[in-house]
Every structure is written in structure tokens, then in C-alpha cells.
Amino acid sequence: AQSVTQLGSHVSVSEGALVLLRCNYSSSVPPYLFWYVQYPNQGLQLLLKYTSAATLVKGINGFEAEFKKSETSFHLTKPSAHMSDAAEYFCAVSEGSGGYQKVTFGIGTKLQVIP
Amino acid sequence: NAGVTQTPKFRILKIGQSMTLQCTQDMNHNYMYWYRQDPGMGLKLIYYSVGAGITDKGEVPNGYNVSRSTTEDFPLRLELAAPSQTSVYFCASQTRTAEAFFGQGTRLTVV
Secondary structure, three states, X not given: OOEEEEEOOEEEEEOOOXXXXXXXXXXXXXXXXXXXXXXXXXXXXXXXEEOOOOOEEEOHHHOEEEEEHHHOEEEEEEOOOOHHHOEEEEEEXXXXXXXXXXXXXXXXXXXXXXX | OOOEEEEOOEEEEOOOOOEEEEEEEOOOOOXXXXXXEOOOOOEEEEEEEEEXXXXXXXXXXXXXXXXXXXXXXXOEEEOOOOHHHOEEEEXXXXXXXXXXXXXXXXXXXXX
8 A cells, every 4th residue: 555754744944045845655566656735815826747757746835855765765955945935835745556546644844934 | 618617716614614615617527526635645635426316425525515516517515613623625527537626725724
């Protein structure tokens, strides 16, 4: 069965500092991996997606994530945090065959950006 | 491009009342989902559907019902509302490559 572990329910960084949000997954088959962002009082929106085409995935707003099979990790990074990055971030994994892909979400990491 | 539309955005219910949360998508996705989100708990899957006429239970289906008569619509019915159903509810649709599109959410309070 697939699962997702996000290390750290709350992360604080200073404006301009590196953002690193950790995600480890378990899956019995090569998965799709995702990061979603949720701003206050909004739904989740896709930040980036790994589909095995490249291990380093670039997303919106300067975020990127690297798929490391040996570590079963898919950590999210951004070189320089902006105040507008304050939000909750969810890692997700999907696996399946044929048409239906079952998606499992992590519990989320709230990112605080300190001026 | 509307995407996934949920109504209402906010609702207060009294214990024992019933209501239907509406969800419509215009992307022709077969897969649709209802989640609830509680603080610090992430997303819990209530029900999902892989196509019109097909629905199945998720992790936390008790107290809820769904139907899927068309590809576009996936309403969630709460019967006999209880305080434990106070939550934020999200509807989502999903592509065949598992990319999910979420609605803006419905914030429900049961008093």
C-alpha cells in the first residue's frame, strides 16, 4: 500500500532563505508524485508533478523537487523564500494501472515566512 | 474556464438537519472525489467516483452519501448532521494521470 510522510507539520524560514519541505513515500510500483499548495481559505492547487520523465521537476513560483528513488524521497525546495510563499504544502503519491490512479496525500506542512 | 465549482462556500447547520453540498466540473474528468479537511489532519477521503453511475466509499464515509448521475456533477449529502461533521469539504476531479483539480471548499459548521 502506498503512503506519504511529510516531516515537519510547521516550518519557519526567513524571507530570502532556502525553503526545504521534506516528503518520503512508499509505493510498490513507480509512482506519480505531486506537490500541491493551499493558500488560506482556498482549495489545493498543483505546484509540480513527477512522472518519470526527469528526476528534477520544476514547478510554478520558483519551486522544484527532486525524485530520489534510493531514498524514496521527493523533497520540495525553493532557493529564496518570499512572503507570498506562506501557505500549506501537501505531498501526494499515486499508483495504479490502467485508468484509475489512487492518490494518497500527506498531512501537510505549513510554511511560515518571517520578514 | 470554471474548473471545479462547489456551492455553498459557507453553511451553518443545526444538529439533525440535512443538506447537500454541490460539486460540478467542466473538464470531462471521469474521476471525482470528496474530501474533508480538519486542522492538522490533512485530507480524508469520504467518497469517490470513477464515472457516472459508479461510486465507492473512502476512508470516512459514515454519515455521508453521494450520487453520480452525470459526468459533471457529484453532490455530497449529509443526513442528520452531527458536530463531528464540522469541517471544510473539498470536491476534486482528476485526470487519468492523477492530476487533481480542487474546488474552493465548503466550510460547514454544525451547532
